[in-house]
Amino acid sequence: MATELTGRIVLPGDPAYDKARENLNLYQPKFPGAIVFCQEEKDVLHALAFAREKGLPFRVRGGRHSYQNFSIVDNGLVIDLSEMNDVTVNVPTKTAxxxxxxxxxxxxxxxxxxxxxxxxxxxxxxxxxxxxxxxGIGYLSRLFGLTCDHLLKVKMVVPKGEKGADIIEVTREQHNDVFWACCGGGGGNFGIVTELTFRTHPIDNVSVFKIEWEFDQLESVYETWQGWAPFTDDKLTSTLELHAKSQNVIRSLGQFVGSKKRLIELIKPLIQENKPKKVQLASLPFNKAFNYFNDPAGNKPSFFKRSGSFGYKPIPKRGIKIMKRFLEHAPNDSAAIWQQSLGGAVSEVETKDTAFYHREALIAQEYNTSWTNEEEARENIQWVVALRKQMRPYTDGDYVNWPDLSIRDWPKAYYGENFHRLREVKTAVDPLNVFTFQQSIPPFHE
Ligand SMILES: Cc1cc2nc3c(=O)[nH]c(=O)nc-3n(C[C@H](O)[C@H](O)[C@H](O)COP(=O)(O)OP(=O)(O)OC[C@H]3O[C@@H](n4cnc5c(N)ncnc54)[C@H](O)[C@@H]3O)c2cc1C
Structure with a gap:
């Protein structure tokens, strides 16, 4: 008997269609034939079986943030899990x-x-x-590691036979290879994750800082920050934002899991070597620290191009000058280069122990720009692509969560030497390459 789609289904022509199809990146919009908002696990199983029986292209979607819109597809089925969003905490075991x-x-x-x-x-x-x-990187990475380092169990809907779908539970002991691949192998490659179980950490107050300098100080601030941020106390993770010259601001933000008094000591090198125009410090409950880091207006859909790389060694003066030159000739005010310090607990896991390859990088570096009119797309995209290319002698790879279709050798860039094992996992779990998109992991016979 043919499988029916179940869940909340939105079709072209429905009043809800435009909102339902739109992702955060509005560039090159896509028009799916149907979007199914799954409400429970069986809706996900039905959706995968339905797409396979009908031979429909499909994509899996959660938070809609894919830089290259890998979570939507023209004329196919979008399997959206955003309405399956329960979080259950087990306090004694500190798991969620x-x-x-x-x-x-x-x-x-x-x-x-x-x-x-x-x-x-x-x-x-x-x-x-x-x-x-x-x-999964953020302001607790240097202290506790990546988000994937906290995974204990994953439930995943996978292809079964010629047309079907099945659900598997994946842990370090069970389907160990799939578990390994879930820790950095990228979304949408192996199956549809329906549930994740994580270990968590007790947290209380944190101390945060925001320091701002003039654009002209870029080179010396950069040198100081990169010599400090990946090596300072592991309880402190920080970022450095370099903005278009027109904005006249270089900004470092950071979070320290400890006292404000100790944080003042720790940030001294940053301030002493480069006189800032603004320094702010605060001690806050952990949940309030996000107000410090996030734009209060939230994230609105826009046209954007983003890409990235990792710095394994400090960027030499030549590389820093390249970034400065690009920001002096930015396509608009939004253009920025953003870096986050790594090291600490991120680098304590071996490169081969999870699919996330870039364990030994000192920083993650992201190139961003956004625009409002279609005619500006070309210039903005070229700015990001050229910037990444010119930074290549000083950087390596890219973060799979910052995908970029202009990267030709993306398997090496995202996965390095882990790509081979990822293909083995793919061949075992999805031999017919049901889960496929422009930069998906191919099984061996493809
Ligand atoms: C504004 C912004 C801020 C960001 N901040 C950070 C940050 O602080 N740290 C960081 O590490 N990254 C960050 N990212 C990158 C982010 O991690 C990736 O964009 C991530 O892929 C987003 O997942 P999503 O569910 O929101 O997006 P979606 O577009 O819904 O999905 C992204 C990819 O994951 C797949 N996928 C989604 N759900 C599932 C599922 N249930 N099962 C299998 N595959 C699935 C999709 O098919 C797609 O390939 C940020 C991105 C943006 C745009």
Whole structure:
């Protein structure tokens, strides 16, 4: 008997269609033939079986943040899990069972009620499943590691036989290879995650800082920050934002799991070597620190291009000058280069122990720009692509959660030497390559 779609189904022509299809990145919009908002696990099983029986292209979606819109598809089926978003906390074991459609805001806010935290990204609207499957970096990374380092169990709907779908439970002991692949192998490659179980950490007050300098100080601030941020106390994770020259601001933000007094000591090198125009420090309950880091207006859909890389060694003066030159000739005010310090607990896990490859990088570096009119797209995209290319001699790879279709050798960039094992897992779990998109992991015979 043919499988029926179940859940909340939105079709072209429905009043809800435009909102239902739109992702955060409005560039190159896509028009699915149907979007199914799954309400429970069986809706996910039905959706996968339905797509396979009908031979429909399909994509899996959570928080809609894919830079390249890998979670939507023209004329096909979008399997959206955002309405499956329960978060259940087991206080004695300090673990949390999270339905895969939850966003980070729901996860952080629920855990905070119990004085717990999952180290994850900063923006509340990012989907927990997409983030975790690619790694998950944020302001607790240097102290506790990546989000994927906290995974205990994953429930996943996978292809079965010629047309069917099945559900598997994946842990370090059971389907060990799939579990390994879920820790950094990227979303949408192997199956549809319906639930994730994480270990969490007790958390209370944290200390945060914001320091701002003039654009002209870029080179010396950069040198100081990169020589300090990946090596300072592991309880301190920080970022450095370089903005278009027109904005006249270089900004470092950071979070320290400790006292304000100790934080003042720790940030001294940053301030002493480069006189800032503004320094702010605060001690806050952990859940309030997000107000410090996030734009209060939230994340609105826009046209954007983003890409990234990792710095394994300090960027030499030549590389810093390149970034400065690009920001002096930015396409608009939004253009920025953003870096986050790694090291600490991120680098304590071996490169081969999880699919997340870039364990030894000192920083993650992201190139961003956004625009408002279609005619500006070309210039903005070229700016990001050229900037990444010119930084290549000083950087390596890219974070799979910052995918970029202009990267030709993306398997090496995202996965390095882990790509081979990822293909083995793919061949075992999805030999017919049912889960496929422009940069999906191919099984061996493809
Ligand atoms: C504004 C913004 C802020 C960000 N901040 C951070 C940050 O602080 N730290 C960080 O590490 N990253 C960050 N990212 C990157 C983010 O981790 C990735 O964009 C991630 O893939 C988003 O997942 P999503 O569910 O929101 O997006 P979606 O577009 O819904 O999905 C992204 C990918 O994951 C797949 N996927 C989604 N759900 C599932 C599922 N249930 N099962 C299998 N595959 C699934 C999709 O098919 C797609 O390939 C940010 C991105 C943006 C746009």
């Amino acid at each position: 069972k999270v339905s895969a459609g939850a966003d980070l805001g729901k996860v952080y806010n629920t855990l905070w009620k119990y004085g717990l935290a999952l180290p994850a990204g900063t923006e509340f609207s990012v989907g927990v499943a997409g983030l975790t499957l690619g790694g």
